[in-house]
Amino acid sequence: MTAVDRRTEIKAKHRQSIVDAASTIMRQRLTSEFSVDELAVAADVSRRTIFNHFASIDDVVIEACGNELAEVVEHLASISPASTGTKVPIFDDLAETFRQADLITPMVYLTKVLGSDDPQLTPRQAQMSGRAFTEINERLGRELHSRHPEADPLEVGLLVSTMTNGLLVIYLHWMSECGAVDSPESRNLWSQLVERLITSLRTGFGSH
Amino acid sequence: MTAVDRRTEIKAKHRQSIVDAASTIMRQRLTSEFSVDELAVAADVSRRTIFNHFASIDDVVIEACGNELAEVVEHLASISPASTGTKVPIFDDLAETFRQADLITPMVYLTKVLGSDDPQLTPRQAQMSGRAFTEINERLGRELHSRHPEADPLEVGLLVSTMTNGLLVIYLHWMSECGAVDSPESRNLWSQLVERLITSLRTGFGSH
DNA sequence: TACACTAAATGCAACGTTGCATTCGGTGCA
DNA sequence: TGCACCGAATGCAACGTTGCATTTAGTGTA
Known part of the structure; x- marks a missing residue:
């Protein structure tokens, strides 16, 4: 047929x-x-x-934005492929993805498209940014689950959600620090923030 | 005047x-x-x-809901008061709050008010739940910051945000498991989920 | 081809939300 | 008191969003 x-x-x-x-x-x-x-x-x-x-015009925008970020998810598939059989801990898997992925380029574009002239985020902007990250969250969740089918779904969900949430936090910080401009300094700051996030989440908040 | x-x-x-x-x-x-x-x-x-x-009717609802949860924040102020001078790590401070606070009562009420008959969450419900938790997030953030003025704001922000985000994750899980009914079993499950969350965040995701 | 069935598209009316112009009423001053 | 000033409330028109009734067009059958 x-x-x-x-x-x-x-x-x-x-x-x-x-x-x-x-x-x-x-x-x-x-x-x-x-x-x-x-x-x-x-x-x-x-x-x-x-x-x-x-459901709304914003949903259309979000999906269009999601396509811009799609490569980040695809990038995940290309790193430490499951096919090697190497047992990579799921956390390191995700952490490495965020280290290697070029998030700056799509973030700068999205900031322009979603943003206004005002450096201060409007409620809509804040929400849209949040949703754009949630979008990644869900795509990553699906991808990770298929790559680590043995892991507890709730655990994976919590991990991805925690990671993505942390990314949003440092993204907002990064925005307010350097105004979402693509430069060596801003890329350097971003790397530092990512490392800091990974470290915090790896070792937990209980140890200092 | x-x-x-x-x-x-x-x-x-x-x-x-x-x-x-x-x-x-x-x-x-x-x-x-x-x-x-x-x-x-x-x-x-x-x-x-x-x-x-x-900005919207939903915002009015959120604020009304926030008042229902206000006691949780107030509860924070009553536990391990800063006045004792005891140096309680900020993470333990927050963890203990979520352990002791009765979140079930307001959560059950809010689930009724925000919810539909359908056990499956509508997008609006999902978003409203998320925002209700964000509301706590901000109130807690302010409270914690005033209690631990020496701590790095970004660090505190990340901690509170991570915690609240985790709470939302287990809340949704709890909802789908026991339908947001207040019973000994559901309270037991909730305690387990809270402990699990605290443990995950305390020790981090990197250690297993 | 003719026809019944149905999913998707469309039109339309009602309600949510926003931008803007106007009115209302409190404040400070002569 | 009389008056100019200004922030908040209001009215209104335009656009976003939704529920529902109707139309359009693909599918299966005789």
Whole structure:
């Protein structure tokens, strides 16, 4: 049956064209503020259809942003592949990913797109940043679970969630310190913060 | 000057009457779903005024919920008071608070108020739960910072945030396990989850 | 092809939320 | 008291979001 429900296919196409239209607008104008009507026209669907696929415009933006961060998750798969059979502790696995992944590039782009001129974060910005990280959280959770199927799901969930949460904390700190500019200094600061986070979470908070 | 800007006073009164009206409706009907008009009438202010004080109806609900959890924060102040001069590590301070505080009672109430019949969480529920915990997060952060002024703010922020995030994780787990019912078994499970969380965060994720 | 069935898209009305212009009422001063 | 000033409240129009009824178009059957 090659004729696998063409309706499903059309539905996916519509959804995709909505996300694509959002991505295009965001790249063109370096902002995530556009009207529903504008998006509907650009995606060539009705206004209402957008809300059939997404709970809100922000959700569309989040998914578009998520694609920018997708490579971070893919990066995970490429490091210390499970195929080597080497037993890498799950924590080190994750820690190494965050060390090696280039988070700066997508973070700077996202800060521009989600941000305003004001260095102070608006509530919307704060929330959107949080959700962008949650997005990574879920993707990483799935990926890690498939790579370490023997681990306790709750434990993995807590680990990933704790890590991602920590990342958000240092991201906000990094933002306020250097204004999300991509420079040698800011990259250096970021590395330090990542190390600090990893150390804190590795050794726990109980030991100092 | 006892005549300290009466306008400020009036403004605070309006804000309070909005929150109070929300609390009243929530207690009466055990739900957080009411219309803006309904709230405006109950608080005896204009519809628009509500949005002058709060970014959304959900924000009003969150603040009303926050008051339910306020005692948890107050509880913190009552345990191992700084006045004793005993040097309690900041982590133990926080851990002990979560051990001793009765989180079950407010959690069960909030689950009822925020929840639907469906045991599965709606996106709104999930978000509201998250925000209710964030609310505690901020209150605790302020409290802890004032009690341990010598500690690095970033470190304290990371600690509180990590803790609260972990609490949210086990809360969601607890919900799905026992349906947020207050019973000896559920309290027992909750204690176990709290211990598990504290242990994980105390010793870190790097050691097993 | 004709037709019934159904998922998805659409139109529309109601409610949530926001930006802006206007009104209301407290404060300070002549 | 009379008046200018200003912050908060209000009214209103526009846009975001949702629930529901209707239309459109793919699928299976005769």
